[in-house]
Amino acid sequence: MRNISEIIEQHLKKILQQTPDGIIEIQRNDLADQFSCVPSQINYVISTRFTLEKGYVVESKRGGRGYIRIQKVKLPSHGDILDHICRTISNEIDQSTAEGLLYQLEESNFLTKREAAMLKSAIDREVLQLKLPLRDQIRANIMKAVLISLLTK
Numbered sequence: 726m727r728n729i730s731e732i733i734e735q736h737l738k739k740i741l742q743q744t745p746d747g748i749i750e751i752q753r754n755d756l757a758d759q760f761s762c763v764p765s766q767i768n769y770v771i772s773t774r775f776t777l778e779k780g781y782v783v784e785s786k787r788g789g790r791g792y793i794r795i796q797k798v799k800l801p802s803h804g805d806i807l808d809h810i811c812r813t814i815s816n817e818i819d820q821s822t823a824e825g826l827l828y829q830l831e832e833s834n835f836l837t838k839r840e841a842a843m844l845k846s847a848i849d850r851e852v853l854q855l856k857l858p859l860r861d862q863i864r865a866n867i868m869k870a871v872l873i874s875l876l877t878k
Contacts, residue, residue, distance in 0.1 A: 729762055734774045736760075737795065747797035752790075771795070778825020780832060800833045810872050817861035820850050823868060835876060844871055 727735075733756070740749050757764040775781040775795050784794045800806060813826055824845060831841040846852065848864045855863060 729760060729766060730770050730774070733760055733762075733767065733770045737770070737775070741795065741797050747799065748794060750792045750794045753793055767793075776825060778822050778828070780825075780829040798829075800829060800835070806830075806835060806876060807873060810876075811869065814865045814868055816865055817858055818865045818868060819861055820848065820864070823848055823864055826868075830872075840875060844868065847871070 737749070737751070741747055753764050753767045756767050760766075771783055771793060775783050777798075780798045780800070782796045782798055784796075786792050800809060810826070813822070818826075827836065827841045827845055830836040831838060836844075848867055850860065853860045853863055
């Protein structure tokens with residue numbers, strides 16, 4: 726059984742996919758009523774599942790008829806994706822940003838679920854048991870090498 730956070734996340738992603746511009750505006754309280762949860766649960770889902778690292782821009786307007794706007798960031802075309810990857814990774818990358826990039830690449834079908842899972846395992850801090858910043862530099866080198874190999878096949 727999926728938990729309420731997963732259900733809300735999937736609901737919002739489904740709505741996002743159905744919009745031509747990839748932007749939705751929601752009322753936090755209305756969504757909380759729809760899912761019979763507290764508004765803070767909606768905040769939690771949005772702040773943890775719809776981050777910039779995962780390919781979303783979130784804007785909120787507080788007040789009487791305030792809203793939360795979620796926009797799916799479109800990745801560059803296949804030809805430009807390698808430039809995007811190199812700019813994002815640079816010389817080092819922390820685990821959270823790396824996992825967010827892998828999530829984006831998987832969501833946009835540049836990577837399969839299996840490829841993303843394998844790379845995520847290889848760059849995990851428990852595997853790369855080195856001190857910072859060396860760990861983030863090694864992670865960046867591994868990611869760039871593997872992603873360039875996978876995406877130029």
